[in-house]
Each structure stands twice: as structure tokens, then as C-alpha cells.
Amino acid sequence: MKKIKKIAFWFLVLFLLILVCMPGIWIFISAFRPNPEILAKPANWIPDRWTIYEFTQMFSISGYVSVPAFKYLMNSVIISSVSTVIAITIGMMGGYAFARYNFKGKNKIFLGLMLARAVPGISLSLPLFILFAKIGIINTSFGVIIVYVAMNVPFTIWLTDGFFRQIPKEMSEVARTDGCTRLQAFWNVELPLAGPGIGAAAIFAFLLSWNEYALASVLTRTVHSKTLPIGMMDYLDEFTINWAGMCAIAVVMIVPAVILTFIVQKHLVSGLTFGGVKG
Amino acid sequence: MANVDLKNLTKKYGEVIAVQNMDLSIPHNEFLVLVGPSGCGKSTTLRMIAGLEEITSGEIYIGDQLVNEKDPKDRNVSMVFQNYALYPHMTVEENLGFSLKIAKVDKNEIETRVKEAVQILGLEELQKRKPSQLSGGQRQRVAMGRAIVRRPDAFLFDEPLSNLDAKLRTQMRTEIKKLHQKLKTTIIYVTHDQVEAMTLADRIIIMKDGYIEQIGSPIEVFNKPVNVFVATFIGSPPMNILTCDIISKDQKVKIKIDNEIYLDCPENFKDLFNNKSKVYLGIRAEDLKPVEKNTIDNNDWFFSKEIDLAEPLGTETQLFFHLNGKEIISRMYNPYPVSIGDKINFQIDTSKIHFFDIDTEKTLF
Numbered sequence: 145m146k147k148i149k150k151i152a153f154w155f156l157v158l159f160l161l162i163l164v165c166m167p168g169i170w171i172f173i174s175a176f177r178p179n180p181e182i183l184a185k186p187a188n189w190i191p192d193r194w195t196i197y198e199f200t201q202m203f204s205i206s207g208y209v210s211v212p213a214f215k216y217l218m219n220s221v222i223i224s225s226v227s228t229v230i231a232i233t234i235g236m237m238g239g240y241a242f243a244r245y246n247f248k249g250k251n252k253i254f255l256g257l258m259l260a261r262a263v264p265g266i267s268l269s270l271p272l273f274i275l276f277a278k279i280g281i282i283n284t285s286f287g288v289i290i291v292y293v294a295m296n297v298p299f300t301i302w303l304t305d306g307f308f309r310q311i312p313k314e315m316s317e318v319a320r321t322d323g324c325t326r327l328q329a330f331w332n333v334e335l336p337l338a339g340p341g342i343g344a345a346a347i348f349a350f351l352l353s354w355n356e357y358a359l360a361s362v363l364t365r366t367v368h369s370k371t372l373p374i375g376m377m378d379y380l381d382e383f384t385i386n387w388a389g390m391c392a393i394a395v396v397m398i399v400p401a402v403i404l405t406f407i408v409q410k411h412l413v414s415g416l417t418f419g420g421v422k423g
Numbered sequence: 424m425a426n427v428d429l430k431n432l433t434k435k436y437g438e439v440i441a442v443q444n445m446d447l448s449i450p451h452n453e454f455l456v457l458v459g460p461s462g463c464g465k466s467t468t469l470r471m472i473a474g475l476e477e478i479t480s481g482e483i484y485i486g487d488q489l490v491n492e493k494d495p496k497d498r499n500v501s502m503v504f505q506n507y508a509l510y511p512h513m514t515v516e517e518n519l520g521f522s523l524k525i526a527k528v529d530k531n532e533i534e535t536r537v538k539e540a541v542q543i544l545g546l547e548e549l550q551k552r553k554p555s556q557l558s559g560g561q562r563q564r565v566a567m568g569r570a571i572v573r574r575p576d577a578f579l580f581d582e583p584l585s586n587l588d589a590k591l592r593t594q595m596r597t598e599i600k601k602l603h604q605k606l607k608t609t610i611i612y613v614t615h616d617q618v619e620a621m622t623l624a625d626r627i628i629i630m631k632d633g634y635i636e637q638i639g640s641p642i643e644v645f646n647k648p649v650n651v652f653v654a655t656f657i658g659s660p661p662m663n664i665l666t667c668d669i670i671s672k673d674q675k676v677k678i679k680i681d682n683e684i685y686l687d688c689p690e691n692f693k694d695l696f697n698n699k700s701k702v703y704l705g706i707r708a709e710d711l712k713p714v715e716k717n718t719i720d721n722n723d724w725f726f727s728k729e730i731d732l733a734e735p736l737g738t739e740t741q742l743f744f745h746l747n748g749k750e751i752i753s754r755m756y757n758p759y760p761v762s763i764g765d766k767i768n769f770q771i772d773t774s775k776i777h778f779f780d781i782d783t784e785k786t787l788f
Contacts, residue, residue: 307665314508317475320495321502321579322569336512337617 168398174391175199184385198392212367212395219364220397223285223371224353227292232346234293235300236338240330242301243308244316255304257298265295268410269362276363281366291359296349303348307341308334343408354401372397425486425499425576425609426451427472431522433495434467434633440465443633445481449577449611454603456612458620459630460482460656465613469579472611473502486576501570505582507562509554514552516541522573540568543605544598556757560591567602575611584619587639595773596622619656621645629653651784654777661713661739665704669696679745680704686724689773695787703784704779711753713742713761714770724771733761742767 162169174182175198177191202213241247242254272291273282281287311334319329335342357373364370376393379386432445442464448453457465471477472483474495476631490498501522510518519540523533541547544564554562563583570578583599584592601625603610614620620627621641629644629652637649648654648662655661668679669688676688676696688696696702731750732743740758742766744751744783753769761767778787 233598273748312508314504314506315510317473317495318504318569319510319521320475321473321498321500322573323496325496326493328525333510363468377499407494 171394171398174387175395177388179386179388182391198386198389199396202389202393202396210389211393212268213372213375213380213396214368215222216370216372216393217396219285219369220354220371221400223288223292223369224350226285227289227296227353228346228350230293231296231300231349232304232342233299235345235349236304236335236342238297238301239304239306240308240334242305244313257301261298261302265356266358269359272359273362281411282363283342285369287373291363292353292356295356295359296352299352300345300349303345304338304342307338307345309356310341311337334379347405347408350404351401354397371419426484427486427577427609427611428482429468429472430482430484430692432468432471432483433479434464434471434476435479440633442471446633447628447637447638449609451609452607454600454610454612454623454625455628456614456620456624456626456708457628457630458614458617458656459636461615462536463630463634465615465639466581469502469581469611469613472498472577473500473504473579475496479514499575500577500579501575501580503563503566503570503575503577505585507554507566509562509565509569511554514551514553515546515557515568518554518565519568519572520568522569522575530748536572536574540571544568545727559587560595562596563587567599571602571606575608575726577611578616580610580612582614583612584614585616592619597624608628617715618659621657627657629656636739647786648705648777649786651703651779652703654779654786658707660708660752660754662707662751662777665746665751665781667702667750668706669699669702671696675711678702678704681725681728684726684728684746686726689776692778692787695778699781702779702787703779703781706740706751707775707781708752708754708757710771710775711751712770712772713753713755713767715759715768724776727766727768729764729766730761732763743787 163186173189173191176194178193178194178197181188181191181193198210201210204212204214208241242250276282276287281290315333315337316326316329318335322324355373356371360371360374361377364374372393376390376397379389379393427447427449429445429447432442432447434442434708435439445468457468460466467476471478472474472485474490474493478491485498485500499507513521516537519537520533523536528536533590541550546561546564546568549557549561549565554565557565563586566583580599584595588597599612603623612619612623624641626638627640627641627644631652637644637653639647644653644657648657651664655664665680670679670685676693677685678688679685728744728746730742730744734741734743738756738760740755740769742753742755742761744753753762753767779785780787
């Protein structure tokens with residue numbers, strides 16, 4: 145009886161897992177089969193013919209480039225990583241300041257940052273477009289990076305503030321009586337302890353930039369600055385949609401993000417275990 | 424060699440006064456204990472000496488050097504915190520050597536000094552462990568080791584034993600005392616536990632509301648408290664304080680401690696009671712001796728009273744009764760069986776009683 149219950153339980157888990165993963169699985173399957181098979185009715189779950197045609201097309205192994213996916217990938221990588229590094233650096237300093245120092249208007253500034261986060265990005269797209277066009281940074285990676293940094297900083301400040309708050313302030317105090325300057329105490333003691341939290345904030349910031357569509361669709365116009373989510377639209381013609389190509393580029397988009405998350409998640413989980421103070 | 428001097432030290436948080444005009448000179452090698460209830464300013468004082476708290480006014484000297492403007496790192500003092508504050512990402516060894524590494528001390532030198540501290544504190548087995556793998560007592564020892572390794576001019580302890588259980592606390596208390604004898608350095612120690620203060624200190628400072636109430640050796644503050652606060656704060660159980668009427672009649676002065684219990688005023692106090700009708704009387708529980716027979720000499724007080732409660736503690740029995748509506752505790756050192764409602768004879772050596780002014784609460788000498 146117990147065994148049957150257990151098996152039933154695992155079947156339920158499996159069913160829910162498949163349910164959740166279905167769209168992802170469908171994208172993966174569709175990336176490796178020709179368009180007609182994707183559109184087949186009733187749905188063809190196991191492809192009759194596997195192909196990497198779309199991948200060879202977009203990465204131009206065959207010499208013919210349908211969509212310059214490699215260029216889009218590079219744009220995405222550069223824009224996402226640079227904006228993440230900048231956002232996390234500023235966010236870390238801001239979060240530390242909010243967690244450790246008292247200054248005038250602290251709560252109001254913090255509230256202001258959070259409210260800035262509440263503004264829907266799309267509502268800023270037109271003003272940003274006009275502004276960027278005027279100062280000549282429309283359709284550049286630089287422009288997109290600025291927007292993503294602005295978008296991510298309040299968020300990273302909020303996250304890292306929480307992580308720094310969890311570290312007892314005695315940690316930095318004891319380091320300072322141990323001969324550290326405030327900066328050394330931060331670097332040697334508080335930063336390593338907040339590391340997992342900062343890593344988490346960085347991942348969130350990276351994924352936010354990596355997946356962002358609304359603003360990038362307005363601010364990027366050509367291959368020069370288009371990111372992967374925008375590049376995906378290249379498969380949308382006036383009368384047809386190349387589903388296979390779109391799924392293939394989606395795979396190109398998903399894989400690095402998943403790999404990155406896998407690499408860092410171990411540190412995220414193992415992170416905040418404090419033995420230094422009596423808990 | 425380093426003495427620590429505080430001159431007119433004041434700390435205010437906005438309008439709230441944490442420490443007020445504190446003057447204090449701590450000679451080299453003294454074990455000084457700051458004791459008082461929470462919020463009395465003792466920890467603030469310690470943190471100002473460490474440089475972790477800015478001072479509002481006044482001066483702090485460590486070894487004849489004015490350190491007001493100096494960073495904590497340049498004051499050469501080591502602090503041990505209540506919650507240990509060990510670096511959780513470093514092993515015991517790394518925790519101990521951290522301050523030397525920051526000071527860019529030679530590697531071999533670091534090793535020798537860490538080894539030395541490890542031996543002093545008996546941490547040999549634990550060197551490679553992380554703080555999370557240590558027990559409370561071990562963590563406390565590592566925290567002390569980290570302070571020792573620096574060879575500071577002064578050690579600052581901020582309630583270091585408060586997080587330990589009772590048994591371990593007693594054990595660590597002894598270790599700290601031994602450590603002081605071994606290291607011969609100035610120690611400033613903050614606690615709210617008067618037993619710790621009494622057992623550890625060369626000199627005790629009792630603080631209240633940012634002011635120093637009394638400074639003296641443990642025996643001094645115990646035997647000669649300057650006011651009611653010190654009298655009740657130092658000693659366990661706290662000193663019994665009674666409001667008494669003074670009755671002068673025919674050149675004789677009597678003290679009424681309860682309905683129909685009148686006692687003769689000791690000769691040496693008579694003059695102090697001029698024009699006073701009420702006074703606080705302080706008697707320590709151990710000076711209120713239950714006796715089986717009236718064996719008094721002339722100077723002793725003697726009275727009988729029914730007890731409300733008896734608590735046997737093994738070595739002694741604590742008797743509770745009421746005088747003038749106030750609960751009084753007496754310690755019986757040679758316990759014999761008593762039961763509630765028994766009328767017990769009490770004897771008081773009048774050389775051991777204290778009188779306090781009813782208005783100022785200061786001791787009447």
C-alpha cells in the first residue's frame with residue numbers, strides 16, 4: 145500500500161514537471177525539425193526527421209546567413225554583462241550604504257528607488273527614444289546599457305541591502321579593531337559573506353537584461369545593436385512566420401542563461417550560513 | 424605599557440545623554456569592570472574607547488596619546504564582542520592570524536604568534552575548523568585568541584560571557600582572570616552581571632543613566648556602597664532596603680522597623696539623624712542572621728518575626744518575611760528545618776548595617 149502511494153506520488157510529480165516544462169520542451173523539439181512538421185495537425189510529438197538546418201543557417205556554416213544570430217548573441221552578451229557588472233557594482237555600494245549608514249532622507253530615497261522600479265518600462269520607451277535620438281546614442285549598445293543599468297540599479301540595491309543587513313555589524317567592527325580600514329573590512333569580511341547574495345542579485349540583473357524586449361525593441365534598430373529577443377522578430381515576415389528559426393534562436397537564448405544559473409546556483413544555496421556569531 | 428585616560432567624556436544621541444562628563448584613569452595592567460543595568464552607558468563608553476562610536480565631547484588617551492581622531496585600527500586595542508563576531512568564512516587559524524595578515528606581518532611571525540595563542544587557549548585540535556563547527560565556549564575562546572594575537576595595549580570586552588550557559592560562564596570567567604594574570608595588560612570589561620564584576624575586577628565602576636555612581640575595589644563597593652542604587656545592584660540577593668521611622672524620646676533614639684519592633688540606634692549614627700523622621704535602612708541578607716537563642720552582645724540588634732517562605736538551597740536556606748510591608752530576605756547558613764509561619768529570632772550586627780538619606784538616597788556616614 146505504502147509503495148503504491150509512493151509510486152502515485154512520483155507519477156504526480158512527473159506529470160506536474162512535464163506540464164511546467166512543456167513550452168520549453170516544445171521549443172527544443174521544434175528547433176530541430178522543419179517548419180511543416182511543426183504546423184502538422186494533429187501535433188507530431190516525436191519528430192520524423194531531425195535537422196540542424198536553422199542553426200547552420202543562422203550561424204552561417206553553409207555560407208548563407210538568414211538571420212545574423214551570432215552578431216545578436218554577441219550584442220546580447222556584451223549588453224547584458226556590461227550592464228550587470230555596472231549595476232551590481234553601483235547596487236552593492238548603494239545597498240551597503242543603506243544597510244550600514246544613517247543619513248538624512250534615507251528612507252525617502254529608498255522609497256524613491258523602489259517607486260522608480262514600479263514605473264512600467266514601456267512607458268519610458270518613447271521619451272527615451274526621442275532623447276537618445278537627439279543626443280545620438282540611438283541604435284548603440286551604449287544606449288541600451290545605460291537604460292539597463294538604470295533599470296537594474298534600484299533592484300540590486302534593494303537585494304544587496306537585505307544581504308548586508310543580515311551580516312551583523314559587529315563583523316565590520318571587529319575587523320576594524322583588528323586593524324582594517326572601513327574599506328578593508330568591507331573587502332575582506334563583509335563582501336565575502338554577502339557574496340552569495342550579490343551573486344543572486346547579479347543573476348537576476350543579468351537575466352532581466354538578457355530577456356528584456358520592450359525597451360530594446362524601440363532603442364535598437366539594426367544588426368549593430370539588436371539583441372537576441374529583438375533578433376527573433378527577424379523570423380516574422382509579412383505573411384509567414386518561420387517557427388523553426390524562431391525556436392532555434394530561442395534555444396540560443398535559453399541555453400546560456402540556463403548554464404549560467406546552474407553554475408552560480410550552487411553558491412547561491414550554499415551561501416548564507418553564519419557560524420561566526422551566536423544565532 | 425598603556426594606561427587609558429578618559430577626560431570629561433560625553434556622548435549624546437540627539438538630546439539623549441548616553442555618557443555624561445566621565446573622568447576616569449585606568450593604570451596599566453588594571454582589570455577594570457564597568458557594570459550597570461542596560462542603557463547605563465557602559466557599552467557606549469567601551470565603544471568610544473575602541474573608536475567605533477564618535478564622541479560628542481571630551482578626550483580619550485591611550486598610552487598618553489590623544490586618540491579622539493584616530494581610527495579603530497590605529498588605536499591598538501582589541502575588542503571581544505558578546506556574539507563573538509568570528510569571521511565565518513575563515514578557519515580558526517585564519518581568524519587568529521587575520522589582524523597580522525592585514526598588518527602585513529611576516530608569515531613565520533604570524534605562525535609563531537598564532538601558535539602561541541592556540542597554546543594559551545587550548546585550541547590545538549580546532550585550528551582547521553570553521554566557526555560554525557565550534558561550540559559556544561570554543562568560539563568565545565577563539566574570539567579571545569584573536570584579541571591576544573595582536574598584542575594590544577588594552578583589551579576591551581563587551582559582555583563576552585552573556586551568551587554562554589551558566590556552567591561555561593563560570594569556567595570562562597576563571598580563564599579570563601588567568602589570562603589577565605598571564606598577559607599583564609590593561610583590560611576594560613563591560614558586563615551587567617554583578618557576580619562577574621565582583622570576581623574579575625581589580626576595580627569596579629558602577630554606572631547608571633550615563634553617570635558613574637561609584638568607583639572602587641569589589642570589596643569597597645560591596646561593603647561601603649555610596650547610595651541605595653549601588654547597595655541594591657551589587658550583591659546577590661540584593662540588599663534589603665527598609666523605610667524606617669526615627670523616634671526620639673528622652674535622649675534616646677529608636678528606629679522602628681516594623682509594627683512594635685523598635686531598635687536602639689547605634690551610638691555612632693545618632694548625630695546623623697538630627698531633624699530626620701525617616702531613613703532608609705540597608706541590611707544584607709547574610710547580615711540578617713537567624714539564631715536559635717538570644718546570644719547577643721550589647722551592640723547587636725535582635726528581634727523575632729514569622730516567616731512567609733523558606734527556600735532551601737543546600738548550603739543555605741533563604742528565609743522570606745515582611746517588615747513594614749516590604750519583603751525581606753535572610754540567609755541561614757546552618758540550615759535547620761523551618762516551616763512557614765514559624766517565629767524566627769533574627770540577629771543583626773549593627774556594625775554591618777547601612778543608612779541612606781530618604782531624599783537623596785545617599786549613604787549616611
